[in-house]
Amino acid sequence: MGDGSAHVKRARVGPVHSGSMRDHLIHEVVATNTDCTHALYSHSKILVAALNGPVMGIAAAFLGNFDFIYAVPEAWLNVGFPFLGIAVEGGASVSFVNRMGIAKANEVLILNKKLSASEMLECGFINKIIPSKSTEEFHSAVHQHLVKELDGLVPDSIRAIKSLIKTGLNEKNNFDAVNLRESYAQAERFSSGIPAERFKQIAKKEIRHKLRSSALFSSYDLSNGNVIIMSSSHLSTIEHVEEKSYHAEDLQDPLEGTLHRGLKARHMSMIAIGGAVGTGLIMSSGTALVRGGPLGLCLGFLFVGLICFLTLAALGEMAAYLPHKRGLAGYATRFADPALGFALGWIYLFKYLVAPASQINSAGIVMQYWTVSVPIEVWTASYIILVVIMNLLGVRVFGEVEFWMSGLKIISLMGLIFLGIVIDLGGNPKHDRIGFRYWQHPNGPMGSYLASEVHNESLSIFLGFWSTLTTALFAYIGSELVAVTAGEAQNPRETIPRAVKATFLRIFVFYIGSVFAISLIVPSTSKELFVANSSHAGAAASPFIVGISLVGIKVLNHILNAMILLFTISSANSDLYIGSRTLYGLAVEGKAPSIFTKVDKRGLPWVAVLVVAIFTTLTFLNVKSSSATVFAYGVNLLSAFGAITWMTIAYSHIRFMQALKAQGISRNSLPYRAPCQPFGSCFAHPVSQHINSKLMRYLFAGFDTFFPFASGLFITSYLPIPLFFVFWIGYKIRFRTRLIPASKVDLITGKKEIDEEEERFVLLEKARRAKMSRWRRLADIL
Numbered sequence: 001m002g003d004g005s006a007h008v009k010r011a012r013v014g015p016v017h018s019g020s021m022r023d024h025l026i027h028e029v030v031a032t033n034t035d036c037t038h039a040l041y042s043h044s045k046i047l048v049a050a051l052n053g054p055v056m057g058i059a060a061a062f063l064g065n066f067d068f069i070y071a072v073p074e075a076w077l078n079v080g081f082p083f084l085g086i087a088v089e090g091g092a093s094v095s096f097v098n099r100m101g102i103a104k105a106n107e108v109l110i111l112n113k114k115l116s117a118s119e120m121l122e123c124g125f126i127n128k129i130i131p132s133k134s135t136e137e138f139h140s141a142v143h144q145h146l147v148k149e150l151d152g153l154v155p156d157s158i159r160a161i162k163s164l165i166k167t168g169l170n171e172k173n174n175f176d177a178v179n180l181r182e183s184y185a186q187a188e189r190f191s192s193g194i195p196a197e198r199f200k201q202i203a204k205k206e207i208r209h210k211l212r213s214s215a216l217f218s219s220y221d222l223s224n225g226n227v228i229i230m231s232s233s234h235l236s237t238i239e240h241v242e243e244k245s246y247h248a249e250d251l252q253d254p255l256e257g258t259l260h261r262g263l264k265a266r267h268m269s270m271i272a273i274g275g276a277v278g279t280g281l282i283m284s285s286g287t288a289l290v291r292g293g294p295l296g297l298c299l300g301f302l303f304v305g306l307i308c309f310l311t312l313a314a315l316g317e318m319a320a321y322l323p324h325k326r327g328l329a330g331y332a333t334r335f336a337d338p339a340l341g342f343a344l345g346w347i348y349l350f351k352y353l354v355a356p357a358s359q360i361n362s363a364g365i366v367m368q369y370w371t372v373s374v375p376i377e378v379w380t381a382s383y384i385i386l387v388v389i390m391n392l393l394g395v396r397v398f399g400e401v402e403f404w405m406s407g408l409k410i411i412s413l414m415g416l417i418f419l420g421i422v423i424d425l426g427g428n429p430k431h432d433r434i435g436f437r438y439w440q441h442p443n444g445p446m447g448s449y450l451a452s453e454v455h456n457e458s459l460s461i462f463l464g465f466w467s468t469l470t471t472a473l474f475a476y477i478g479s480e481l482v483a484v485t486a487g488e489a490q491n492p493r494e495t496i497p498r499a500v501k502a503t504f505l506r507i508f509v510f511y512i513g514s515v516f517a518i519s520l521i522v523p524s525t526s527k528e529l530f531v532a533n534s535s536h537a538g539a540a541a542s543p544f545i546v547g548i549s550l551v552g553i554k555v556l557n558h559i560l561n562a563m564i565l566l567f568t569i570s571s572a573n574s575d576l577y578i579g580s581r582t583l584y585g586l587a588v589e590g591k592a593p594s595i596f597t598k599v600d601k602r603g604l605p606w607v608a609v610l611v612v613a614i615f616t617t618l619t620f621l622n623v624k625s626s627s628a629t630v631f632a633y634g635v636n637l638l639s640a641f642g643a644i645t646w647m648t649i650a651y652s653h654i655r656f657m658q659a660l661k662a663q664g665i666s667r668n669s670l671p672y673r674a675p676c677q678p679f680g681s682c683f684a685h686p687v688s689q690h691i692n693s694k695l696m697r698y699l700f701a702g703f704d705t706f707f708p709f710a711s712g713l714f715i716t717s718y719l720p721i722p723l724f725f726v727f728w729i730g731y732k733i734r735f736r737t738r739l740i741p742a743s744k745v746d747l748i749t750g751k752k753e754i755d756e757e758e759e760r761f762v763l764l765e766k767a768r769r770a771k772m773s774r775w776r777r778l779a780d781i782l
Contacts, residue, residue, distance in 0.1 A: 036058075036062070036090070037062070037065070037089070037090050037091045040062055040065035040066070040090075040091075041065045041091055041095075041166070044159055044162070044163065045159065045162075046067045046068065046158060046159075046162060047065065047066045047067050047068075048066065048067065048068045048069075048070070048142070048146065049063055049066045049068070049069045049070070050070050050071075050138065050139060050142045051069065051070070051071035051072065051075040051077075051117075051126070052071075052072055052075070052132075052135045052138050052139070053072070053074065053075055054074075054075060054076050054077070054078070055075065055076075055077050056077065056078045056079060056080050057079065057080055057081075058089060058090055060077050060078065060079050060080075060092075061079060061081075061088065061089055061090025061091070061092035061096075062090045062091075063077070063095075063125075064090070064091055064092050064094075064095025064096050064098070064099055065090070065091055065095055067162065068127050068146075069120075069125065069126040069127055070126065070127060070128050070129075070130055070142045070145070071117045071120065071121075071126050071128075071129055071130070072117065072129070072130065072131065072132055072138055073117050073118075073129055073131055073760070073763075074117070074756070074760060075116075075117045075120075076114055076115060076116045076117060076120075077108070077114065077115045077120060077125075078108075078112065078113075078114040078115070079092065079108060079109060079112065080112060081109065081112070082109075082110065082111075082112045083112055088109055092109060093109065096108060096109060096125075098169060099123075099124060099125045100120075100123040100124060100125045101123060101124075104123045104125075117129050128145070130142060130145065277406075277409050277413065277506070277510060277511075277567065277571075279358070279359060279362040279567065279568055279571060280471075280472075280474045280475030280476065280477070280478075281475045281510075281511060281514055281515075282514075282542045282544070282564050282567050283362055283365070283542055283564070284471050284474055284475060284635060285297065285301075285471070285475065285514070285515055285518055285542075285543055286518075286522075286529040286542065286543040286546070287467075287471055287529075287635075288300060288301075288467070288468040288471035288472065288515075289447070289515075289518060289519065289522060289524045289529065289543060290447065290524050290525075290529055291447050291449040291463075291464045291467045291468065291471075292446065292447045292449075292464045292465050292467060292468035292471075293443070293444045293445055293446040293447030293448075293464060293524050294438055294439045294443065294444040294445060294519030294520075294524060295439065295444060295445035295446055295519075296445075296446050296447055296461075296464055296465040296468050297468055297515050297518070297519055298512070298515055298516055298519055299465065299468070300465060300468030300469050300471065300472045301468070301472045301475070301511055301512055301515045302512055303469065303472075304469055304472035304473055304475075304476055305472070305476065305507040305508065305511055305512060307646065307683075308476040308479055308503075308507060308646075309503060309504055309507050310650075310674075310676060310680035310681065310683065311480075311646045311649050311650055311681075312479055312480060312482070312500055312503050313500055313503075313674035313675055313676070313677075313680060314649060314650055314653035314674050314677065314680060314681045315328070315331075315480055315482075315500075315649050315653070316482065316496055316497060316499070316500030316503075316672055316674060317653065317656075317670060317672055317673060317674040317677070318331045318335070318652065318653060318656055319331075319482075319492070319496050320492065320493055320496040320497050320500075320670070320671040320672035321656075321670055321671060321672075321751075322334075322747075322750060322751055322754065323492035323493070323496060323754060324750055324754075325584075325585065325588065326585040326588055326589055327345070327348070327581055327582045327584075327585035327586075328344060328345075328348055328480060328582075328645065328648075328649060329341040329342070329344045329345030329348065329582070329585060329586065329589070329591075330585060330589065331649070331652045331653075331656070332344045332345075332648055332649075332651075332652045333589065334745065334746060335652050335653075335655040335656045335659060335740070335745055336651060336652050336655045336739065336740065337732075337737055337738065337739050337740060338731070338735070338737045339728050339729075339731040339732040339735070339737045340648065340651075340652075340728060341589070341591075342591050342727060342728070342731040343648075343724050343725075343727035343728035343731065344644075344645065344648045345582065345585065345586045345589070345591055345592075346586070346591075346727050347641055347644050347645065347720065347723065347724050347727065348582050348641070348645055349579065349582045349583055349586065350641060350720070350723070351477075351637070351638060351641035351642065351645065352575055352576075352578045352579030352582055352612065353579055353612060353615040353618075354615070354618065354634060354637050354638060354641075355478070355571075355572075355575035355578075355579070355634075355638055356387065356572045356575040356576045356579065356612070356613075356615070356616045357615060357616050357617070357618035357619040357634070358619070358633075358634030358635075358637075358638060359568050359569075359571045359572035359575055360380055360383045360384055360387070360568070360572050360616055360619045361380070361619040361621075361634065362568045362571075363379060363380075363383045363565060363568040363569060363572070364376040364377075364379045364380050364383075364619070366561060366564050366565045366568060367379045367565070369545070369561050370558070370561065377620055380619050380620060383568075383569060383572065384613070384616045384617070384619070386569065387569065387572045387573050387576055387613075387616070388576070388609070388610075388613045388616070390573050391573065391576050391577055391580065391609050391613070392604070392606065392609060394602040394603070394604045395602070395603060395604065396602075398573070398577055401573065402570065402573065402574060405566060405569075405570035405573070406570070408563075408566060409563075409566065409567055409570060410510070412560075412563045412566075412567075413510045413513075413514060414510075416514065416517065416544050416560070417509075417510075417513045417514055417517045419517075419544075419548075420514075420517025420518065420520060420521050420544070420547065421517060421520070423520075423521050423547060423548070423551055423553075424517075424520040424521055428551035428552070428553065429551060429552040429553060430551050430552055432551065434520060434521060435520075436520070438519065438520065438521070438522065438523045438524070439519065439520075442525060443523040443524045443525055444519075444524060446461045446464065446465065447461070447464040447465075447524050448460040448461050448463075448464050449463045449464035449467055450463055470635070470636075470639045471635070471639075473639045473642055473643060474635045474638055474639045474642070475511065476507075476511070476642075477638055477639070477641075477642030477645070478571070478574065478575065478578070479503060479506075480645070480649070481574055481577075481578060482496065482499040482500060482503070490761060491758060491761050491762070491765070492754075492758075493671040493672075493754075493758050494671075496671075496672065497671065497672035500672065500674075517544075518543045518544065518547065521547035521550070521551070522543045522544075522546050522547040522550070523550075526546055526550070528546045528549065528550075529543055529546055542560065542561075542564050544560055545557045545560050545561060545564075548560065572616075576609070576612055576613060576616070579608075579612040579615075580605055580608040580609040580611075580612045581605070581608070583596050583605075583608040583611065583612060584596055584597060584599075584605040584608045587608070595607055596608045596611065621633070632716075633716045636716035636717045637716045637719070637720065640716075640717065640718075640719075640720035640721065641720050644720060644721075644724050650681040650682075651681075653674075653677075653681040654678065654681050654682065655740075655742070655745070656745075657677065657678050657681070658742040658745075659742045659743075659745035659747055660747070661742070662741075662742035662743045662745075663742075663743060663745075663747060665747065
């Protein structure tokens with residue numbers, strides 16, 4: 001609205017009677033606020049405010065001096081003065097009354113009521129709500145709107161009319177007098193010491209204020225007549241919590257520079273069904289078949305599958321209630337003990353520092369089925385580069401890649417199960433109806449393991465079955481990917497329950513169906529099966545390939561090997577994703593260096609991705625040891641890490657349910673209720689603990705490292721257990737944490753932001769669908 005700038009007139013608030021630094025500081029703060037207020041209400045040009053998010057404190061008070069105010073639908077206002085124990089400032093005691101009326105002004109200033117954008121529009125405080133997808137788009141829309149409205153108007157006339165309006169208001173309430181009156185009142189409040197005490201309590205986390213401040217002060221561009229108020233868009237409801245129970249970073253997601261919710265519902269659904277299916281099912285099932293026999297293989301996968309589903313259902317209940325960006329460890333921190341969250345976070349991180357390397361090693365094994373002339377490290381390096389690039393392209397690209405890869409995996413698994421049944425029923429080149437032939441002696445129904453070492457047939461059969469539990473555990477781990485992606489999922493309250501329900505389908509159709517098909521067409525005594533730690537280079541990576549080769553089907557074995565290669569790359573891709581987000585979540589909580597919280601404009605935690613990517617070079621261990629031995633190392637480590645993870649998830653859910661009960665919150669009010677609870681978590685926790693406890697691992701899961709003794713296998717079998725206790729006990733000793741009482745567990749912080757974000761998404765989605773054609777809606781559903 002013309003050239004020039006604001007001329008700030010210093011309105012003094014009287015002499016400083018005390019020579020103390022405290023009184024001088026109070027005087028300067030009050031004088032500065034007085035000067036800013038005077039600069040606004042005395043300005044001759046048209047002042048425009050554009051609210052692209054929440055506004056509070058002095059920035060909210062200043063708004064009353066603007067001529068035109070525009071806002072996005074998500075914007076809201078709250079002054080916060082009575083909570084902080086300070087007086088009204090910025091001329092709000094008069095300007096708010098003028099703009100919204102005495103009744104609404106009393107609610108906002110005295111009762112500290114928060115006004116939404118629609119409420120501000122209804123009471124006349126703002127002029128218009130302008131929906132926009134980004135801050136830049138909003139500012140552009142405001143500018144275009146003003147250009148259109150001011151087109152053809154005479155600037156001098158506009159300024160003259162504004163002057164008359166201000167003069168009339170000034171005659172009613174002398175602005176200089178109001179300004180000074182508020183300034184003296186503010187000085188008196190600060191002199192009382194109450195505001196200082198309130199700020200001190202807030203700083204000590206003894207009191208969390210209902211409207212958590214972030215960027216409260218605004219940037220002003222008075223030279224061109226526009227004033228843009230930039231405020232943080234995430235202000236939270238935080239109830240009273242014990243100082244010893246939590247640190248601030250334990251509860252609140254970062255306000256800026258955070259992950260983006262870029263995973264759509266279709267991404268989540270497909271990832272839930274096929275995202276974690278990888279080498280555990282397709283390759284290690286051969287090891288389980290040899291050791292446990294066909295019946296032992298099916299029973300082992302069925303039993304661990306039940307534990308997996310109960311654990312993931314419990315995790316889904318917590319993730320749907322609070323889909324934060326801290327990963328699994330965040331739930332243990334909040335609902336149980338920060339020390340437990342710290343230990344789980346680092347154990348889970350270690351798991352996914354190892355997992356991508358294990359998957360890439362598996363890809364090398366797959367390639368050796370075709371040729372052993374190319375060194376395996378060449379394949380390893382190629383796949384490392386591919387997986388890292390896919391992760392660096394951002395969450396949207398990751399979602400699309402995993403969507404299509406998971407889709408191909410699902411189609412492949414369904415085809416393999418169907419093919420296995422057809423082969424078994426005689427639909428093969430030999431026209432041999434196999435039936436349950438391989439469930440009979442000498443191939444079944446149960447296998448035997450370490451019979452020559454234990455010299456007891458019954459014990460060797462039991463050991464064979466027990467070894468399938470470790471193999472099955474290795475196959476199922478990674479299923480928690482659904483909850484890890486919660487922090488980047490759109491509409492998580494709807495997509496997470498849907499994804500958890502899809503887990504049931506994945507377990508009881510794909511996993512159980514696949515191992516059953518394998519047990520029908522592959523004899524457990526076949527020398528062509530890939531067995532961890534003992535197979536030669538070039539052995540068939542999957543028992544499915546063995547079954548196809550045994551009945552004389554040509555070419556198809558190569559097609560299946562290519563599919564299995566896809567499985568391994570997809571699993572490595574998702575493992576690297578989980579590892580980077582776990583490291584990011586630890587850094588957000590202050591439990592890892594803050595450098596890992598760095599994200600780019602796409603919300604990609606690129607530092608965390610690169611650091612986790614470095615550990616994929618562990619797969620080059622296959623240069624010195626055989627790839628089968630390195631595969632066995634991976635199975636041992638990941639199985640142990642996985643059991644600890646599941647055990648802690650189940651315990652965190654038990655604590656979550658106890659907190660709900662203690663605080664009078666019904667589980668019926670949750671977005672998703674896990675089935676079979678609370679008994680499911682109470683069952684899954686001790687079972688996971690027993691599978692992975694030191695005694696049980698000594699007797700069972702790690703027993704084969706002694707026959708004969710193998711140092712590498714021994715270390716990888718037992719290392720995760722003492723590592724977990726070192727992290728857990730070390731953190732408790734260092735920070736003196738304790739188990740959080742159920743009545744003191746924080747079930748509130750961060751939930752309000754997610755609720756509001758969910759509401760906005762639903763409204764935008766409805767608006768988007770309303771504009772879609774019937775055919776486009778049908779395609780979207782499909």
